[in-house]
Amino acid sequence: MEAYYIVNDPKDPLAVKATEIRKQDYLFWKDAKPDLEDDFDITCHTLATRTGLSERRTRDITMALYRLAELPLTMALQETYYFLDFSRLITTDAVLSKLGDVPAETLERIDQELSRYLTPSKPRQVLPSNTNLRRKLNGLIAIENPSTEENKEAPTKNNSYFTYSSFSGKAGLAVEFDEATLIAIDEHISKAAEEHGLSKAEALAKLILGEIESRTKVVLHMYRAHDQESAPAFIRGFGWVSPETADNLRPAQTRDMDLAKEMESESYVTPPLIGAYVEGRDGVCRWPGCYRPAESCQKDHRIDHARGGKTAGSNLASLCQHHHNVKTDGGAFYIMDPHTGDIVWLFDDGRWEYDEPQGPLTPKNKNWALTVDQAIAARRAAAKERNES
Incomplete structure (x- = not known):
């Protein structure tokens, strides 16, 4: 077809x-x-x-x-x-x-x-x-x-900080950091906002002014290929980052997603390792066209746990609260390829729609990571040749 x-x-x-x-x-x-x-x-x-x-x-x-x-x-x-x-x-x-x-x-x-x-x-x-x-x-x-090793300059002081007037008594702040630093700052602000029920802008202001403290431990979740050099990485809640940035974000703990893909649990509650695999495969809510991040979604058992459905990647999909409710209410049902995570949604009126996972663990993105490795090698070889000519 x-x-x-x-x-x-x-x-x-x-x-x-x-x-x-x-x-x-x-x-x-x-x-x-x-x-x-x-x-x-x-x-x-x-x-x-x-x-x-x-x-x-x-x-x-x-x-x-x-x-x-x-x-x-x-x-x-x-x-x-x-x-x-x-x-x-x-x-x-x-x-x-x-x-x-x-x-x-x-x-x-x-x-x-x-x-x-x-x-x-x-x-x-x-x-x-x-x-x-x-x-x-x-x-x-x-x-x-990112710049290559051959043309990196000595570190310079970061002066990219300025304020500006806006309207209605408001003003803005613009500042730039290296990618690794910004990722850590953003996660810290996000955790503080969640902890105190604030917007991220409010949390930033209150943290700087000392009006709140964040007692939450900041943890970055990074997906990165382990079987190749110079692989890019995907930071949950941030997106893809360069190999250089990924190298600077040294993980305190590593988890094998190939192992997580095959894991099963008797519990209805999704264990963290299986959940990390499902989020890394899906990327977003699996309702066609929804783009809510997978980490903000529920883990839906395609076949209900009470009816013998496994708590495993092959039977779990990320669904936001709204679309989880649609599926639970019987307005739509899906079948899933247990190997690729591809989903076909079936609707009451006879329609069906096909949805591919979008996360860093999908076959498309894993294959892209391989071409990235080759591209970086070619780019650095070309830079070296230019410097020697």
Whole structure:
């Protein structure tokens, strides 16, 4: 059976109409976008006044289209299926812009992996959400941005700290840290916010001003391949980080996720090791299109524990409270491939939808980690050759 996203379902009249709308919107803007020699500001102003969109939106669309042209494999997918709306295309450009002036070979590696990520592998598959696309792209750039050993400079004082006025009596604070430090700070603030029932901004202010103390021990959960050098890592609650950052986050304890995948428990309550595997496989809530992080979800027994269902990765899925309730109430049911974690959701009206796990332990992300290792080796070899020439 041919693989396709539900948004491109050729037998669904609604999906067909929506695809045609996306196609016409894409082709209109591709034809209307400014040429490289045009005055950018004036042209975007003209487009804004003619279309009713803001100038900011016309600029974002234009930049997204020029970025897509730098990703030929991804553009070929888009111009075959017309499945990406401008929200996703703009996200792609915004995230990749973090790399600055990108070498051609870097864009080629990103294009190859992005096109693999966006290619449907099963029929009636759910299109990756904008949030999951952003997470994937952040993972791709995490291993492309760090400096190599050959061109690292001596440590300098971090002066990236400034305040600014906002509106309605408010003001902002902007500060940058190295990635490892920021991850630890963010987790500390998150724990304090949870402990005291505050927002993260409130917790940050009260911690600095000494109005609260955090008695919670901060623990970072990092997923990283153990069978290869220079592997990137996934920090729960943060996302993908570069191999260099992962090297600086030395774990106090390591746990074998290959072992956790095969573990079973007689208890209804999911043991921590099995839970860590399920979260690392799923990444997010497994309801199609939901992007609530797996660590914030419940562990659902696909086959009820009371009916003999195992407390094991092969019978557990991450579901947020809302979608857990939908499943419990009988509005939908799912079957799961015990080896890959792929899920098919079955609905009362006869529909079915296919959902792939998004976490760092999925086959796609594990295979990507292998290509990352090769990419880093190639990048460092090229840097060394340039320095010696």
